[in-house]
Amino acid sequence: MTEQFPILIIIAPLFGAILIALLGFRHQSLCLPTVLGSLAISCAAAVGTFLKVLEQGTVLYNLSGWERVTTPRGLFSVSIEYRVDAISGLVLVAIAAVGLLNAIYSKVHVVTETPNKVPHYYILYLLLVAGLAGMTITNDAFNLYVLIEISSLSSYALIAIGSRRAVLASFNYVIMGTIGASFYLLGVGYLYIKTGTLNMTDIHAALATLPKDSPSVQVALILILIGLWIKMAFFPLHGWLPNAYAYSPTATSTLMGPLVTQVMIYIMIRMMLSLFGAEYVFDHLQWTNIVVGLSVIAIVAGSLFALSRSDLRKMLTYLIVAEVGYMVGGAWLANSMGMTGAIYHILSDAMMTFTLFMVIGIIITRTGKTELTAFQGLFRKMPITMTGFTIAALSMIGLPPTCGFFSKYYLVRGGIEAGQWAYVGALLFSSLINAVIFFRLIEMAYFHGGKAYGEEITDKDHEHHHSRGRELDAQPDETLEQVPWSMLAPMLMAAASLLAIGIFNRPIAGWINAALETLNLAQGG
Amino acid sequence: MKPMKLAALLTVIVTGGLLLFATSDLPDWGDPLSPANASDLSTYYIQDSRDVTEVPNLVTAVLADYRGYDTMFETVVIFVAGLGILSILGQGKCEEPLAQPVASEQNRERDMITIITCRLVVPIIQIFALYVIAHGHYSPGGGFQGGVMLGSSFILIALTSGLPDALKRMSQERAIFLAGLGVLIYAGTGLVCMALGRNFLDYEILHKLMGGTGVKARYDSMLIVEIGVAFTVMAIMFIIYAVLSSKGRMRGGL
Amino acid sequence: MDVFLDFLIAKFNYWIYVILMMIGLFAMIAKNNLIKKLVGMCIFQTAIILFYVSIGVKEDARIPILTGHEVPHGGHYHTEDHERPYIDAKTVTNPIPHVLMLTAIVVGVSTLGMALAIAQKVHLHYDSLEEDEILAKLQLGNND
Numbered sequence: 001m002t003e004q005f006p007i008l009i010i011i012a013p014l015f016g017a018i019l020i021a022l023l024g025f026r027h028q029s030l031c032l033p034t035v036l037g038s039l040a041i042s043c044a045a046a047v048g049t050f051l052k053v054l055e056q057g058t059v060l061y062n063l064s065g066w067e068r069v070t071t072p073r074g075l076f077s078v079s080i081e082y083r084v085d086a087i088s089g090l091v092l093v094a095i096a097a098v099g100l101l102n103a104i105y106s107k108v109h110v111v112t113e114t115p116n117k118v119p120h121y122y123i124l125y126l127l128l129v130a131g132l133a134g135m136t137i138t139n140d141a142f143n144l145y146v147l148i149e150i151s152s153l154s155s156y157a158l159i160a161i162g163s164r165r166a167v168l169a170s171f172n173y174v175i176m177g178t179i180g181a182s183f184y185l186l187g188v189g190y191l192y193i194k195t196g197t198l199n200m201t202d203i204h205a206a207l208a209t210l211p212k213d214s215p216s217v218q219v220a221l222i223l224i225l226i227g228l229w230i231k232m233a234f235f236p237l238h239g240w241l242p243n244a245y246a247y248s249p250t251a252t253s254t255l256m257g258p259l260v261t262q263v264m265i266y267i268m269i270r271m272m273l274s275l276f277g278a279e280y281v282f283d284h285l286q287w288t289n290i291v292v293g294l295s296v297i298a299i300v301a302g303s304l305f306a307l308s309r310s311d312l313r314k315m316l317t318y319l320i321v322a323e324v325g326y327m328v329g330g331a332w333l334a335n336s337m338g339m340t341g342a343i344y345h346i347l348s349d350a351m352m353t354f355t356l357f358m359v360i361g362i363i364i365t366r367t368g369k370t371e372l373t374a375f376q377g378l379f380r381k382m383p384i385t386m387t388g389f390t391i392a393a394l395s396m397i398g399l400p401p402t403c404g405f406f407s408k409y410y411l412v413r414g415g416i417e418a419g420q421w422a423y424v425g426a427l428l429f430s431s432l433i434n435a436v437i438f439f440r441l442i443e444m445a446y447f448h449g450g451k452a453y454g455e456e457i458t459d460k461d462h463e464h465h466h467s468r469g470r471e472l473d474a475q476p477d478e479t480l481e482q483v484p485w486s487m488l489a490p491m492l493m494a495a496a497s498l499l500a501i502g503i504f505n506r507p508i509a510g511w512i513n514a515a516l517e518t519l520n521l522a523q524g525g
Numbered sequence: 526m527k528p529m530k531l532a533a534l535l536t537v538i539v540t541g542g543l544l545l546f547a548t549s550d551l552p553d554w555g556d557p558l559s560p561a562n563a564s565d566l567s568t569y570y571i572q573d574s575r576d577v578t579e580v581p582n583l584v585t586a587v588l589a590d591y592r593g594y595d596t597m598f599e600t601v602v603i604f605v606a607g608l609g610i611l612s613i614l615g616q617g618k619c620e621e622p623l624a625q626p627v628a629s630e631q632n633r634e635r636d637m638i639t640i641i642t643c644r645l646v647v648p649i650i651q652i653f654a655l656y657v658i659a660h661g662h663y664s665p666g667g668g669f670q671g672g673v674m675l676g677s678s679f680i681l682i683a684l685t686s687g688l689p690d691a692l693k694r695m696s697q698e699r700a701i702f703l704a705g706l707g708v709l710i711y712a713g714t715g716l717v718c719m720a721l722g723r724n725f726l727d728y729e730i731l732h733k734l735m736g737g738t739g740v741k742a743r744y745d746s747m748l749i750v751e752i753g754v755a756f757t758v759m760a761i762m763f764i765i766y767a768v769l770s771s772k773g774r775m776r777g778g779l
Numbered sequence: 780m781d782v783f784l785d786f787l788i789a790k791f792n793y794w795i796y797v798i799l800m801m802i803g804l805f806a807m808i809a810k811n812n813l814i815k816k817l818v819g820m821c822i823f824q825t826a827i828i829l830f831y832v833s834i835g836v837k838e839d840a841r842i843p844i845l846t847g848h849e850v851p852h853g854g855h856y857h858t859e860d861h862e863r864p865y866i867d868a869k870t871v872t873n874p875i876p877h878v879l880m881l882t883a884i885v886v887g888v889s890t891l892g893m894a895l896a897i898a899q900k901v902h903l904h905y906d907s908l909e910e911d912e913i914l915a916k917l918q919l920g921n922n923d
Contacts, residue, residue: 004724007719007724007725011715011725014601015716017708018708018712021608021701021704021705021708022702022709025698025701025702061724062724063725063726064590064591064592064593064594064725065718065724065730069565069569069573071565073565076565076566076569078566078570079591079592079594080594114612116616117612120611120615121612124609124612127601127605142592142595142879142882143592143594143595146598146599146602147598149602150598150601150602150605152890153609153889153890153893154609156893156897157605157610157613157893160609160612160613160897160900161612164904167897167904168901168904168917170897171813171898171901174890175820175894178820178823178890178894179823182823185827185883186544186827189834190551193551193559193834194560194561196560196564196566196567197564197565198566198875206560214550215546215550216548216550216551217550218547219543219544219546220547222543529808529809533804533808533809534809536808537801537804537805537808540801540804541798541800541801544793545793545797548794551790551793553790554789554790554791554833554836555836555837555838556837557838557840557869559834561834561873561876562835562837566875568868570874570875571871571874572866572868575845581844581846581847582843582845583871584874584877584881586874587878588878588882595878599885599886602885602886602889603885603888603889605889606888606893607892609896610893610896613896614899663844664844669885768896769892769895769899772899773896
């Protein structure tokens with residue numbers, strides 16, 4: 001049974017979606033239990049797979065049952081296979097857990113924001129989770145493309161299902177996303193033309209036999225990188241992200257915000273390490289300075305945009321843009337410390353963003369405001385929500401014992417080791433900006449009880465409130481904390497995971513490091 | 526507007542230059558000895574796949590068996606597209622086709638000749654579609670092609686007799702059900718393989734259920750999954766047409 | 780010059796796909812009308828399909844459907860119950876790009892359908908398909 005865990009992660013949500021398509025339209029009450037059940041199975045399978053990886057190393061799972069074929073030149077794969085190592089195991093657990101927690105959290109939102117379309121919504125939701133998990137687990141370059149498209153198509157629809165403004169954002173995302181995915185496909189085509197295979201392990205082996213300065217392999221790497229950068233919203237290519245996340249339904253942004261960009265970063269790291277190989281990407285090409293330079297720009301620009309936004313969700317989206325810069329830069333520092341930091345940050349950033357999106361979702365539905373001023377005096381009115389918010393804020397700023405501190409610690413150490421002082425400076429600058437943003441909010445929430453603060457914005461608040469068409473109206477002060485536990489519990493669990501990832505940073509970094517060693521990064525750079 | 530055009534032009538020139546730069550390294554057109562064409566993988570498919578699947582159409586063999594997992598998700602992509610379009614434009618709840626046609630529908634004159642011709646042509650299209658699905662093992666064809674043809678036969682009805690008429694034959698609810706059923710047939714085949722103790726989509730083990738040898742089981746299972754694909758494609762192609770042509774109102778139409 | 784011409788002719792498939800793809804990319808970025816952007820997207824995706832299919836071409840080779848009359852290539856291939864000649868791989872077109880592109884075509888159709896639905900919804904909301912007009916309407920909406 002345990003050898004079937006890897007596939008269960010993917011097909012549990014897939015069968016959930018099929019079940020809803022067959023029965024959910026007649027019996028809408030079936031939808032939510034199906035979603036929760038299938039995601040719980042997926043989550044359990046992800047944890048099981050991860051434990052198995054810790055026990056016995058990399059797990060391979062062969063779909064369609066074709067064994068590798070032997071030739072004089074060695075073994076090669078004729079079908080599609082899964083490959084799970086400690087890193088992808090961690091990412092898979094994060095995907096399944098976020099998917100499950102978000103399904104619990106958003107059960108009210110789905111009904112209020114997309115009435116009449118609950119089954120549609122849940123089918124797309126499950127397939128988005130399945131697509132993201134499939135991207136992480138697959139070891140086939142073309143299969144990755146198909147799964148990128150599954151998750152993209154479902155996310156286009158999940159965004160466009162929202163408000164008026166979301167439709168336009170979704171259209172831009174379709175255009176950008178298609179360019180990104182097509183570039184990736186083209187890059188895979190170039191690799192296929194040079195190597196004649198699609199299995200990542202086999203491509204890696206075949207690339208080693210090719211001349212190192214082959215222009216088409218370099219162009220393939222460029223195409224794949226640009227494609228993935230568009231998909232992860234790396235700074236100059238981030239145009240689609242802020243509007244798409246800020247105007248989409250709550251459940252969509254809380255799922256996509258933490259997962260889509262982070263999974264794409266994992267895919268980039270996967271491409272760099274197991275497809276092209278660390279020695280090729282770092283030692284041979286010498287592009288480190290360029291990419292790290294780009295990431296510095298991304299971090300600084302993302303942070304400054306975030307500082308200048310007064311809409312809560314917009315601010316968060318720009319913080320994501322800055323965080324993407326952290327991870328891309330960390331991955332390209334060309335040393336194992338930076339890579340460990342980047343991968344560790346994928347986890348911690350996923351959970352931080354998730355917590356913040358949930359907190360802000362709760363605050364927006366409860367206060368009816370989307371502006372920063374919604375935080376006024378919230379500590380007294382919503383103590384539980386604000387506890388979660390404080391933990392997430394501390395983590396974003398990078399204070400121990402939250403995971404944000406440790407990921408920054410690894411990234412900074414990697415930056416110093418690599419001598420990338422601009423990157424280290426950008427990290428510190430961004431932490432400073434995060435401190436300004438979040439301490440301002442905490443201060444507002446703690447001290448400003450009355451209406452004295454920011455009265456000039458109130459008119460705008462109202463207009464926003466109405467245009468957003470939120471179902472739940474602003475509540476009188478005393479009843480604000482009557483948030484259902486279905487929202488609070490996932491939020492608190494995510495906040496607790498921030499502390500847990502922080503406290504257990506040593507074993508997690510150890511697992512990541514061990515996996516990196518098998519990918520030849522330890523001595524690379 | 527001008528700076529946008531300039532930026533686009535610049536992007537296009539840089540990208541195009543980059544791609545052309547890479548071609549210096551790529552094999553010539555039609556080169557049978559290029560790394561892709563002479564690779565072990567390609568040679569294996571050409572020389573060995575018929576012996577272990579009995580399918581002479583190599584594309585079908587690779588598509589439905591070796592890369593069957595890809596194809597399953599390809600079906601899911603179609604499924605996602607259909608549901609996505611319904612969720613973006615549709616009215617939400619699955620309504621039965623209106624008993625009373627919309628005003629614009631009544632006023633429109635339907636040409637007798639097209640309707641009668643279409644009635645004659647539709648069964649032929651559908652039978653040919655079934656042939657294409659079933660004959661995918663031996664000739665170009667298979668679930669997608671056949672499914673598209675089946676879907677187009679319903680679209681033809683919608684074009685000539687009006688969308689309500691077509692929706693009477695294939696309502697929105699039924700289409701979603703069929704689309705889900707198609708994916709279920711495909712993924713369910715994989716699941717049965719798992720239940721019998723093999724990996725997902727390892728058709729070989731299905732000989733325990735279907736009799737015959739493992740090779741025959743692979744051959745037959747490919748037909749089963751192609752039928753699943755055809756269901757989904759047929760239903761979703763029609764949904765896409767119905768939703769887009771009626772702006773999601775599912776009535777009136779073109 | 781001759782060297783360059785040889786180069787051009789030997790690799791003409793790449794030139795065609797690059798030119799088509801860049802036309803598509805330009806339309807996707809620069810065009811103002813949403814439908815024209817989608818037309819660009821179609822060209823863009825089709826160019827990639829063209830590229831992939833052109834990878835698999837072998838000169839003078841047959842389609843990848845075996846008829847039993849393939850040119851044998853040396854020895855015999857032994858399976859359990861029968862004996863078949865090795866097929867000379869040079870005489871049969873590479874099936875892999877075709878398989879991949881079947882998938883990519885389907886993905887392209889799905890993306891196009893979804894994008895058209897979104898464009899139609901945009902039109903329902905803003906009564907226009909011109910990007911600048913829509914943005915102008917948005918600006919107007921924010922100010923009042």
